[in-house]
Amino acid sequence: MISEQNKAIVKAIRSTGLNSYKTLHDYLDLAKSIAEPEGDDDLAYSLQMTAEIKEIVPKLPLTQEFNDLYWQAMLFEAPHRFESFLFYMEKNRQPKKRFYQPRAKTLKVVVDDLQDLEEGQLDFYGLSLPPRVGKSTLCIFFLAWVIGKRPESHNAMSGHSGILADRFYNDVQKLTENEEYTFQEIFPKVQLYKKSADKNELSYDEVESFATLTCRGIDGTWTGAVDISPDGYLYVDDLVRDRTESLSPVRLENRYQDYLNVLVDRKNDGARELMVGTRWNVLDPLGRVEEKNKSNPRYRFRKIPALNEESESNFDYDYGKGFSTKYYQDLKERLDRNEWEAKYQQKPFVREGLLFPEAELRTYNGVLPDGDYFTAAACDVAWGGGDSLSMPFGNAFGGIGGDIYIADWIFNKGDKDVTKPIVIAKTLQHMPCKEHFEANNGGDEYADDIDRRLKDEGYKINITYSKASNQTSKMAKIIQFAPDIKRRFVFLAEKYRSEEYQNAMDELMTFVQIGKNEHDDAPDGLVQLLQLIDGGVYAKCEAMQRPC
Missing domain, CATH: 3.40.50.300 (P-loop containing nucleotide triphosphate hydrolases)
Known part of the structure; x- marks a missing residue:
């Protein structure tokens, strides 16, 4: 433990402002002497002092004395601080040749x-x-x-x-x-x-x-x-x-x-x-x-x-x-995507237990087939912090059990101030007849604000929200609907996808049934969309002509 006497000396030297070579040199000598007993607390205190010196010296006039003092502080730290070791090890090398x-x-x-x-x-x-x-x-x-x-x-x-x-x-x-x-x-x-x-x-x-x-x-x-x-x-x-x-x-x-x-x-x-x-x-x-x-x-x-x-x-x-x-x-x-x-991206793409392998997913060129359909969107709300707001827009053909073409997909890690304008813009672009928002963690308030802003834009839409059921785990629900997602969903081919669409597909295609998934926003958003289109826990929606 650092002595009260040394603490008093440190305080006295600091009071001078630590802006002269002599003062800083004395401060470094004191740091070295405090560390000599080699107690953990004494060493930690000394390293705080040398860190101060390294922060102060670059702000002072560039002289050989100050430069030497800086490196002396770095040398003192090198056996104890890995970064200081790295810097000092290459002290004599040209900057562009340093590692x-x-x-x-x-x-x-x-x-x-x-x-x-x-x-x-x-x-x-x-x-x-x-x-x-x-x-x-x-x-x-x-x-x-x-x-x-x-x-x-x-x-x-x-x-x-x-x-x-x-x-x-x-x-x-x-x-x-x-x-x-x-x-x-x-x-x-x-x-x-x-x-x-x-x-x-x-x-x-x-x-x-x-x-x-x-x-x-x-x-x-x-x-x-x-x-x-x-x-x-x-x-x-x-x-x-x-x-x-x-x-x-x-x-x-x-x-x-x-x-x-x-x-x-x-x-x-x-x-x-x-x-x-x-x-x-x-x-x-x-x-x-x-x-x-x-x-x-x-x-x-x-x-x-x-x-x-x-x-x-x-x-x-x-x-x-x-x-x-x-x-x-x-x-x-x-390169091959895998x-x-x-x-390069540190995502183990080739692995056992993929629930949605790329080879089993259907794709199309962005041109919808002939026939009547209605458009719906489901939003798994996120608030930033690593999770993504996932909102696929699906064009449903043939009613319950029919094909669902995913024409667009919001997949954004931003906070609500970032994602709400995007949700509004995409809704006005695709004009779905209904949207559903997961109400957990304030999703209901999010949905109400989206509804209000759309009305301000003169667009009326059926918006619903509900909390996710706690009777079935999210993983169990994704596994349950996985066959339908692979059989009925038709995704844009890779060259037609936006960056967010591609990020959603990357997460979907690396989702595993056994093991750890860093995120589940993409498959969960598709499950919610499937339930919305087929009725599920939400109100049933009848097929209709796309509004002009």
């Missing part, structure tokens, strides 16, 4: 996650990013940091092949030994005592019988040769080789059992885990771990897609590194 600095705007959240993992807030961290954006390199930096902090610990890295293991081994050795990096300055007492290129082992402690780091493919020798200490890490990177392997449930099951019986088996109690992988299939090892631990707060799963919700690149890094929005959009056009969604 982390150009990528920090996207990878900062991953760095913070890894800090939480190292501080013991997590037992497991799963990471899914597109190819070649730096995920493996960042994790290799992380393992180098852990080695510097605890050279006597035992850690292991593995992947689907020995080739990956060779890369891990060489890259960690480079980070800790190459003078281009400042590892020896951050951890002056840590040195490489022994290495084996044949075994891919690096030992930074001359006493321990097991290596500090062992890099080995999952098909290599693990039993009796690898140990992961209670303060160590198992780092697993891409256990599934490619899409071909992901299509085989048998091979995925075998790979998962190998992961448990070969890799996890080498962990001692307390060892933590870092797993990186492309989300090919919910049955891959990362998907299996996520499903089993979805409610465990000590397990965290981070997924960052190539394109964000605005279809803009998440990985357009500084200095021309990374990938532009155009690059990803062009790639999306060329591969794009899994490899």
Whole structure:
């Protein structure tokens, strides 16, 4: 615990304004002295002080003295703060050649996650990013940091092949030994005592019988040769080789059992885990771990897609590194949808148990067939925060049991101020004879406001709302109506869909009967529309000529 005397000194120095080199230099020296007892509270206090210095210095005149002071604060933090380690490790490299600095705007959240993992807030961290954006390199930096902090610990890295293991081994050795990096300055007492290129082992402690780091493919020798200490890490990177392997449930099951019986088996109690992988299939090892631990707060799963919700690149890094929005959009056009969604958007598209697989859905070119029909729309209201307002517009032919052509689909994550004008505009465009809104969580008030605004526009429509029944679960209802949705609904072909329509279809086509679904807005909206058109729990609607 920081002493009252030190607190008084800190207060006195702060009162000077912390705007001169001498004052800031004294402040840094005090931070270092407070941390010397190495108590958690003392260190945390010292790190708050150095964070102040790093925030203040860039606002002061650019001089060599202030620049040196800034890096001294960063060096003090480097053994304790992973991001400071990353910055200081590349201090002597040209900015455009650095790994982390150009990528920090996207990878900062991953760095913070890894800090939480190292501080013991997590037992497991799963990471899914597109190819070649730096995920493996960042994790290799992380393992180098852990080695510097605890050279006597035992850690292991593995992947689907020995080739990956060779890369891990060489890259960690480079980070800790190459003078281009400042590892020896951050951890002056840590040195490489022994290495084996044949075994891919690096030992930074001359006493321990097991290596500090062992890099080995999952098909290599693990039993009796690898140990992961209670303060160590198992780092697993891409256990599934490619899409071909992901299509085989048998091979995925075998790979998962190998992961448990070969890799996890080498962990001692307390060892933590870092797993990186492309989300090919919910049955891959990362998907299996996520499903089993979805409610465990000590397990965290981070997924960052190539394109964000605005279809803009998440990985357009500084200095021309990374990938532009155009690059990803062009790639999306060329790739098979399944591969794009899994490899780049982190959505395991190819998987067992799909309730609405693309091959089983009917599509049309946007031209309706001849015959009488009526138009209806059902709205599953959402209020932002990740859920989507789902409102498909269906043209129903042939009465109950007939085909329903989905001409348009509002699928929007915005709040009510965003979605209400869209609902009004689409209603006036398609002129349905009736609309139904789910009344849960204020949906009735939402419907009343839509009704009022439509009347202000001079359009009268039958609008109903009701609360979802609590007698049947949403999943059970979706499963119940799934055959009708596949048999009777006819969706716009992909090239005729709006972006929101396509997002709704993506969610529909990745919905699984067994396993975890992140959202169910798309299939639930279709169920509500089907019930509205056929009568269901709502008032029956007779077929009529489309109003002119």
